[in-house]
Amino acid sequence: MSSAVAEPELAAQFEATVRRKDRIEPRDWMPDAYRKTVVRQVAQHAHSEIIGMQPEGAWIGRAPSLRRKATLLAKVQDEAGHGLYLYSATETLGVSRQHLTEMLIAGKQKYSSIFNYPALSYADVGTIGWLVDGAAICNQVPLCRTSYGPYGRAMIRICKEESFHQRQGYELLMTMMRGTDEQRAMVQESVDRFWWPALMMFGPPDDASPNTEQSMAWGIKTHTNDELRQRFVDMTVPQAEALGVTLPDPDLVWNEERGAHDFGQPDWDEFWDVVKGSGPCNAQRIAHRKRAWDEGAWVREAAVAFANANDEEVPA
């Protein structure tokens, strides 16, 4: 009852904090809808890191040099680490990793649709680093200033590591481009496949993105989808030139007036199909995660039983 009385004041404080671009911390009052939005977004992000281990992780066993194997394994390991920090951020809002994992496996929460595309050649390891991690960085750097403190701080570390991954991916492609004709063709084919899905990573166009306005008002989101997509294209074009690959968009051209590139639209029907579950790997990704979770259940149970037994042994 008393909280109902104080609520308008608390709400005003919350709004003021967001306006000042200060952080909202776990113990601060926050609107329920804000809490839900943060949990939804951070959980989706955490799931993306964990599901995102799969397409590249599948190539660790086939990496063509010992150096590349180490680089790739370390990178996929970093993704697990990112998932860990992000699930920890949701725990500050009282939502456990276990609960979120169960929601993911039950298909009740989403992850980035890009991971529903397969990784079909070793060049994809480089392309995922360059384009997919590159797009993720464009999306994520502004989140370092997101209003929810634990999320923003997790993002600072994540962005630094993602930026390193992006360079590693690009470096792999650069090296392959100095190799054989077959390797160059492999790189181009991979870029052709990933370019449009990478552009889709910024989400639907602004006029079709229902959540953007509220998320921006709350300072959870700081740029619109189209702004970030534009930034990514402008950043990537010179990198593609330096690499010596073509981006598969006949409408891609520098617009002097705007000081930015014009470019074509991804196939949004395909985007919605993949979001709704009929991408090439949706079922496979969830089945893989479910299998790992189910097969690990007895280990997690043993750890809990062991910890509980030890607690009992400790004298009060």
Next chain:
Amino acid sequence: MAEVHTHEADDHDSAYAGLLVNDAHWAFGTDFEDPLAGVDTTVPEGVDAQELAAYCLQLGDDALILSQRLSEWCSRAPDLEEDIALANIALDLLGQARLLLARAAAADPSLVPALPEGSPVPPEDALAFFRSDREFRNVCLVELPNGDFAETICRVLVFSTYRLALFQRLTAHPDAVLRAVAVKGLKELAYHRDFAGRWFLTLARGTEESRRRLEAALAQVWAYRHELGDDQDAEVVLEQVLATSGVAAPGVRPVSTVGGHTEHLSRLLAEMQVVARAHPMGLW
């Protein structure tokens, strides 16, 4: 392009900073890094180069094949912490393998498989990716499939315990390169043994199911223990771990490893080598 990110410039947390700097030279480290760069690889007097190379190859293959197996856990472990830990162990062993194979190749270049003229594949990669299963010198223990988490824990426990004891002695080896590899590996192997030892205890005292799985797993691994040789130091440590966990040493007969390898190695190598072998002139 600079204006794309200037409004982020005041951001303490800008990961954009640096991304667009000096675009044409954005990639770095494109040259192959020789794992033994700057190291004097002359074989010391009184050491037989071929024997040294064969020994390094054996130690390197053990590490490489176990690393390959452990990396199969990536994205499949019981929880994120174990996923990360198993990847760490795999990375450490991969690092050891790379140095040891490079050492083997430098000590006895005749070991390195021939590749087409002008191939940029470095010697340690030629050894890893272009030898046939018969040419691998690893123990069977490391090539067995992972099995469940208990089997992986038992294998890492036994392997790292023996290898740590061995590496402690190798810190006095006459070859400076092998000595350095051993010194570097000590801390790594101590961590591997610690990780596996803690989980061994946890599974032994966890639930009925974990206990049952652990005992079955230990029996599997125990049957290959003879491959690692007689090592008093390692045996004492293992006895302690078993005693602390209240687990009896399995009464299993040693498995015959005549033929050198199991049926599993060829498949493991088929996966590991598939990309490299398709591109013998490839630059990675």
